[in-house]
């Protein structure tokens with residue numbers, strides 16, 4: 001009952017928006033902009049043809065690959081930069097210069113280097129995810145409360161134990177926040193990257209629908225699916241935040 | 253018998269935006285093996301700084317700390333600090349916290365940890381996380397984590413001052429009970445004169461900043477102590493007079 005009550009306001013809000021949209025399309029007698037019903041029909045079409053899952057799958061695969069690569073490289077690099085002062089002073093300026101360059105700006109170079117296959121979007125996803133991961137992780141190490149390091153020092157533990165049982169668990173909540181942020185950006189970027197090249201994916205679906213016969217019902221259907229998938233991805237990441245390993249951070 | 257801890261001429265100042273801040277000026281004292289020394293002083297006088305220096309976390313500007321005849325140059329598991337803010341790892345369970353410090357060879361670390369968990373009265377909470385415990389229980393975990401490694405010296409920085417009066421009294425009694433079973437040399441920092449009289453063999457009174465030893469009192473009463481006895485009350489009055497009260 002409580003759950004229903006929690007989602008009820010947002011459902012009402014969505015219904016209201018759909019109603020306004022519908023009314024506007026009918027009122028303006030638009031022939032090209034679709035009504036909500038037409039969008040739903042278009043989605044049903046995609047499902048029937050089986051192409052919807054292919055597009056979603058292709059986009060998710062690219063995001064997954066680029067994102068995991070970014071975590072695999074960004075987390076260790078961030079830990080190292082956070083822990084070793086020399087590493088931070090050497091690498092941080094570089095990270096801060098590369099970070100504000102939008103992954104979209106890299107598209108021409110990506111195509112030049114990796115062509116129009118899967119590698120280009122994976123590379124762009126990687127770029128978009130790796131910097132937030134590095135920055136959050138290094139910052140997490142910097143903000144570990146000194147008292148924990150001091151206590152570990154006092155017990156004379158080995159460096160390995162210090163890292164595994166103090167530094168990494170202490171930073172884990174920050175790493176997960178970083179991962180959530182970068183997955184959101186990654187999803188944003190994959191769709192944009194697919195609009196420019198390739199033959200599959202949700203971004204491709206949108207551009208192709210417009211180019212091949214102004215199918216705006218499919219365009220909007222694609223947008224809705226992108227939004228819903230993004231929401232699902234975010235809720236998966238939120239679930240990570242509730243893991244027992246990081247529960248201490250959010251209690252109290 | 254030579255003293256366990258010999259503190260000679262410790263001096264420390266911090267550089268701040270408003271110039272150097274003298275925190276500790278030429279402190280000398282010794283602690284015998286197995287002795288319990290309490291150091292009381294007004295708030296902000298430099299007690300935590302003094303303890304950090306004695307424990308080896310902070311280097312003094314001048315002077316040295318000698319333990320068992322050798323000058324210390326850093327912290328050691330033989331001398332465990334119970335810090336003022338508490339440093340139980342929130343991401344480890346109670347049991348894992350206790351096992352954290354067990355680095356050498358122990359036949360059964362978990363059994364040893366659990367024995368100390370029950371020694372501080374937390375049986376049944378071995379798998380609990382710190383955020384599921386009360387402030388008093390957390391202090392017990394911290395104490396147990398220190399005791400389980402069998403340190404020769406226990407340094408305590410206001411371990412009970414965040415607790416309510418009743419819990420604090422309970423903890424004092426338990427600490428005394430534990431110390432009668434396991435022998436440790438103890439240095440206790442506190443601003444609570446009652447606590448010092450209750451626990452210590454000797455009390456050093458620090459002056460306001462920069463901290464210097466202003467007076468020393470022996471506490472010759474046998475345990476368990478009665479803080480309302482005329483002698484205890486007289487001692488308390490004498491110590492409070494040092495603070496100008």
Ligand SMILES: Nc1ncnc2c1ncn2[C@@H]1O[C@H](COP(=O)(O)OP(=O)(O)OP(=O)(O)O)[C@@H](O)[C@H]1O
Pocket residue numbers: 266267268273275293294295296297298299300301302336443
């Ligand atoms: N790292 C530091 N840098 C600059 N000043 C410091 C530093 N550490 C402590 N101080 C200053 O030294 C003085 C003594 O601090 P300390 O923490 O030792 O006091 P204390 O007696 O333990 O206080 P309390 O009773 O509140 O715990 C304070 O004025 C504090 O501001």
Ligand SMILES: [Mg+2]
Pocket residue numbers: 299300301336409
């Ligand atoms: Mg203090």
